[in-house]
Amino acid sequence: xxxxxxxxxxxxxxxxxxxxxxxxxxxxxxxxxxxxxxxxxxxxxxxxxxxxxxxxxxxxxxxxxxxxxxxxxxxxxxxxxxxxxxxxxxxxxxxxxxxxxxxxxxxxxxxxxxxxxxxxxxxxxxxxxxxxxxxxxxxxxxxxxxxxxxxxxxxxxxxxxxxxxxxxxxxxxxxxxxxxxxxxxxxxxxxxxxxxxxxxxxxxxxxxxxxxxxxxxxxxxxxxxxxxxxxxxxxxxxxxxxxxxxxxxxxxxxxxxxxxxxxxxxxxxxxxxxxxxxxxxxxxxxxxxxxxxxxxxxxxxxxxxxxxxxxxxxxxxxxxxxxxxxxxxxxxxxxxxxxxx
Amino acid sequence: xxxxxxxxxxxxxxxxxxxxxxxxxxxxxxxxxxxxxxxxxxxxxxxxxxxxxxxxxxxxxxxxxxxxxxxxxxxxxxxxxxxxxxxxxxxxxxxxxxxxxxxxxxxxxxxxxxxxxxxxxxxxxxxxxxxxxxxxxxxxxxxxxxxxxxxxxxxxxxxxxxxxxxxxxxxxxxxxxxxxxxxxxxxxxxxxxxxxxxxxxxxxxxxxxxxxxxxxxxxxxxxxxxxxxxxxxxxxxxxxxxxxxxxxxxxxxxxxxxxxxxxxxxxxxxxxxxxxxxxxxxxxxxxxxxxxxxxxxxxxxxxxxxxxxxxxxxxxxxxxxxxxxxxxxxxxxxxxxxxxxxxxxxxxxxxxxxxxxxxxxxxxxxxxxxxxxxxxxxxxxxxxxxxxxxxxxxxxxxxxxxxxxxxxxxxxxxxxxxxxxxxxxxxxxxxxxxxxxxxxxxxxxxxxxxxxxxxxxxxxxxxxxxxxxxxxxxxxxxxxxxxxxxxxxxxxxxxxxxxxxxxxxxxxxxxxxxxxxxxxxxxxxxxxxxxxxxxxxxxxxxxxxxxxxxxxxxxxxxxxxxxxxxxxxxxxxxxx
Numbered sequence: 001x002x003x004x005x006x007x008x009x010x011x012x013x014x015x016x017x018x019x020x021x022x023x024x025x026x027x028x029x030x031x032x033x034x035x036x037x038x039x040x041x042x043x044x045x046x047x048x049x050x051x052x053x054x055x056x057x058x059x060x061x062x063x064x065x066x067x068x069x070x071x072x073x074x075x076x077x078x079x080x081x082x083x084x085x086x087x088x089x090x091x092x093x094x095x096x097x098x099x100x101x102x103x104x105x106x107x108x109x110x111x112x113x114x115x116x117x118x119x120x121x122x123x124x125x126x127x128x129x130x131x132x133x134x135x136x137x138x139x140x141x142x143x144x145x146x147x148x149x150x151x152x153x154x155x156x157x158x159x160x161x162x163x164x165x166x167x168x169x170x171x172x173x174x175x176x177x178x179x180x181x182x183x184x185x186x187x188x189x190x191x192x193x194x195x196x197x198x199x200x201x202x203x204x205x206x207x208x209x210x211x212x213x214x215x216x217x218x219x220x221x222x223x224x225x226x227x228x229x230x231x232x233x234x235x236x237x238x239x240x241x242x243x244x245x246x247x248x249x250x251x252x253x254x255x256x257x258x259x260x261x262x263x264x265x266x267x268x269x270x271x272x273x274x275x276x277x278x279x280x281x282x283x284x285x286x287x288x289x290x291x292x293x294x295x296x297x298x299x300x301x302x303x304x305x306x307x308x309x310x311x312x313x314x315x316x317x318x319x320x321x322x323x324x325x326x327x328x329x330x331x332x333x334x335x336x337x338x339x340x341x
Numbered sequence: 342x343x344x345x346x347x348x349x350x351x352x353x354x355x356x357x358x359x360x361x362x363x364x365x366x367x368x369x370x371x372x373x374x375x376x377x378x379x380x381x382x383x384x385x386x387x388x389x390x391x392x393x394x395x396x397x398x399x400x401x402x403x404x405x406x407x408x409x410x411x412x413x414x415x416x417x418x419x420x421x422x423x424x425x426x427x428x429x430x431x432x433x434x435x436x437x438x439x440x441x442x443x444x445x446x447x448x449x450x451x452x453x454x455x456x457x458x459x460x461x462x463x464x465x466x467x468x469x470x471x472x473x474x475x476x477x478x479x480x481x482x483x484x485x486x487x488x489x490x491x492x493x494x495x496x497x498x499x500x501x502x503x504x505x506x507x508x509x510x511x512x513x514x515x516x517x518x519x520x521x522x523x524x525x526x527x528x529x530x531x532x533x534x535x536x537x538x539x540x541x542x543x544x545x546x547x548x549x550x551x552x553x554x555x556x557x558x559x560x561x562x563x564x565x566x567x568x569x570x571x572x573x574x575x576x577x578x579x580x581x582x583x584x585x586x587x588x589x590x591x592x593x594x595x596x597x598x599x600x601x602x603x604x605x606x607x608x609x610x611x612x613x614x615x616x617x618x619x620x621x622x623x624x625x626x627x628x629x630x631x632x633x634x635x636x637x638x639x640x641x642x643x644x645x646x647x648x649x650x651x652x653x654x655x656x657x658x659x660x661x662x663x664x665x666x667x668x669x670x671x672x673x674x675x676x677x678x679x680x681x682x683x684x685x686x687x688x689x690x691x692x693x694x695x696x697x698x699x700x701x702x703x704x705x706x707x708x709x710x711x712x713x714x715x716x717x718x719x720x721x722x723x724x725x726x727x728x729x730x731x732x733x734x735x736x737x738x739x740x741x742x743x744x745x746x747x748x749x750x751x752x753x754x755x756x757x758x759x760x761x762x763x764x765x766x767x768x769x770x771x772x773x774x775x776x777x778x779x780x781x782x783x784x785x786x787x788x789x790x791x792x793x794x795x796x797x798x799x800x801x802x803x804x805x806x807x808x809x810x811x812x813x814x815x816x817x818x819x820x821x822x823x824x825x826x827x828x829x830x831x832x833x834x835x836x837x838x839x840x841x842x843x844x845x846x847x848x849x850x851x852x853x854x855x856x857x858x859x860x861x862x863x864x865x866x867x868x869x870x871x872x873x874x875x876x877x878x879x880x881x882x883x884x885x886x887x888x889x890x891x892x893x894x895x896x897x898x899x900x901x902x903x904x905x906x907x908x909x910x911x912x913x914x915x916x917x
Contacts, residue, residue, distance in 0.1 A: 038881065056869040056870050057870065058869045059864075060864055060865060061861070062603070062864075063758070066865075067762070071782060071785070072766050073769075074770070074779075074782055075782070076782065194508055194591075195508075196591070197588070197590075198591075208501075209484030210484055210503075211505070211508075231687070231691050327605075332606075335418050338417075341593065
């Protein structure tokens with residue numbers, strides 16, 4: 001033990017020395033992210049253009065937490081960026097992050113959309129919304145209604161184990177408790193037109209293909225499809241559907257977030273915080289809204305016109321922390337009732 | 342070193358043909374340890390250790406415990422997942438055996454229109470990753486896709502709501518798809534066997550009165566059983582470890598449960614436990630297969646091995662044979678590849694060429710090449726040890742060095758990540774302490790960790806095929822070389838190596854193609870700013886826009902095709 005203390009102090013000296021050297025060189029910031037490269041590239045390029053700070057990224061699929069944890073103090077990661085409040089909370093819970101004190105972030109990110117201890121911040125939000133066939137006579141729907149037998153064989157949805165769905169089920173549980181959730185989930189499962197699977201865009205594609213009439217998907221996919229950014233095929237899928245913002249009984253639309261945390265051993269802490277602050281700037285929030293069709297978190301930031309047509313988003317009042325807590329239970333429940341079978 | 346290893350190792354499986362008493366084994370070992378072949382055994386032991394490290398890392402993760410997971414799994418997940426896995430494996434097993442054996446027999450023993458083309462074309466599906474094929478078919482056969490569109494047009498239906506074919510997102514769809522993509526493993530190994538072994542025996546059996554039609558069932562097939570077993574087990578392990586295609590097609594296998602446990606519930610310990618149980622299950626199956634074959638001896642006499650003279654088929658039979666061979670080539674390769682080419686062209690006109698795609702292609706090839714060389718070298722070491730000192734120890738080392746192939750790629754990736762990152766931390770801290778220099782992540786940051794993961798994952802391929810190549814070299818050549826004054830290394834360099842270039846090259850090409858397609862380890866272990874074709878493809882796929890990645894997918898297929906064609910040419914010259 002004693003030895004490790006002395007090693008640590010030497011190490012600290014080394015790091016400080018290197019830190020000094022690195023600081024004198026051109027600033028860089030390293031991001032480990034599970035966000036798709038195409039979605040965050042415009043943001044990072046804009047950041048580099050406006051600050052001159054070079055951004056290095058590695059895009060991971062799974063195992064972000066494992067990789068950072070294994071790399072420990074040697075990890076080059078400054079910022080951990082991911083989607084889903086559950087994953088963000090996980091990073092903080094595993095001790096892989098550090099709190100950020102920033103007046104800029106505090107002012108821009110609503111308290112409900114960040115960690116109570118400032119270990120992570122959301123930069124954009126997305127609704128879990130209903131896609132419906134364009135000619136379907138339907139104006140409004142509640143999540144509860146999805147279990148109504150009148151939708152039997154008419155609903156498409158991705159795997160019940162996908163974090164987007166797990167969060168939706170967990171939110172349902174936060175509203176109605178486990179028993180009612182199980183009944184609802186079973187009802188929803190019995191209404192599926194095909195096995196739960198694929199992605200959210202396949203839901204739109206399947207609606208156009210006549211496989212189902214309604215489905216659940218994330219709000220931004222509609223923007224990506226309809227804007228034509230995904231090519232002409234996807235434009236037709238996007239135009240085949242209309243979006244309805246479902247709400248919980250006595251609640252609002254279920255919303256999840258994308259966000260970031262400062263890595264515990266971030267070697268470029270200063271540049272990293274600068275990037276995080278940039279992400280809530282008006283410019284960046286505009287990119288989130290226009291390039292990715294997400295809901296910006298900053299009050300007053302404008303929506304993309306396509307997203308604005310969905311109607312006014314009424315965010316469900318149940319805090320994300322309550323949803324995150326029930327994630328594991330929701331995932332197991334989906335297995336118990338054979339949601340994906 | 343060797344003594345320590347044998348004592349520490351669990352009792353070797355009774356799969357080796359000859360059984361030794363422990364006493365005899367120890368005596369042998371002592372003799373071996375003093376013999377010049379020792380260096381090979383030490384090398385093989387180190388190789389086995391390298392492969393075992395990730396598995397041990399998983400054992401350590403699993404030992405952290407996962408409270409209350411198993412009751413839930415046993416009640417709600419495992420029964421169904423195990424059943425689905427069993428159905429999938431059985432279905433794919435039957436498909437690859439039938440497709441692989443029949444096509445191999447057709448092209449080696451018969452002359453029919455297009456035979457010379459089918460000889461290599463039958464290998465082409467190897468070039469396409471299963472996840473790409475699954476995606477291509479999902480799109481082609483979707484109610485909005487080209488196939489159903491044409492059918493509706495022909496039948497006069499206006500909308501997909503009026504007429505639809507059954508969904509391919511099903512177990513049947515998954516079995517058919519994987520069967521048509523994975524049969525080349527069986528084709529490759531079985532055909533090599535037919536080419537080198539059948540001639541003499543087939544002729545002998547004919548003189549003894551076996552009718553032409555019976556030769557396949559009574560001589561060729563039983564003789565090829567070890568080769569079929571190798572090919573089928575490779576195909577089944579690919580099936581078992583597949584995540585992309587099964588996930589797309591909605592088949593919930595055990596591998597998907599591992600994945601869900603880890604990713605959705607952040608329970609790495611639980612995932613590692615399921616993975617280890619599955620690994621144990623695979624090893625038991627492999628041993629059972631070997632046990633069932635334990636009394637069978639296969640003897641070749643390479644000096645006299647000649648290719649079978651193909652018998653000419655009549656017009657009708659010839660066309661039928663051509664059609665049978667064409668089916669897997671079209672379904673497993675031509676259709677998805679044409680789809681990709683068409684999509685890539687559409688994308689190219691819509692969005693132009695991604696600026697980085699060339700760099701990505703170069704990175705992909707470079708990584709795969711380095712990993713292939715390392716894998717081949719280690720495979721040679723393991724096979725040479727078995728050659729220099731046949732026995733239970735080397736058989737065990739051989740077995741150990743193949744376990745990476747029996748684990749899902751995601752699991753291997755985590756198994757590599759944990760110990761290598763620890764080593765990286767240690768290097769970094771030591772360098773800082775003693776030299777005052779921070780090395781950062783020397784192994785992960787340089788891509789070495791990734792190459793290591795590839796090696797662990799694919800070492801089974803050269804170990805098996807080089808061993809098979811060596812087994813065709815008569816021992817008398819070793820003795821002759823030794824009596825002429827060569828030492829063990831000299832025999833290796835001047836006899837074994839030149840005589841097994843064919844086996845070595847085909848193993849190398851298979852490993853290369855597999856590395857290029859590999860996704861989970863590549864995603865998890867690559868350094869900052871490094872993209873390969875597969876990760877590019879995945880990045881686009883994650884956004885649900887596979888079309889954007891059609892070009893990358895097509896490049897993977899194209900880069901994969903070259904080695905596959907070379908592979909077929911080597912196969913043709915194989916009988917040496």
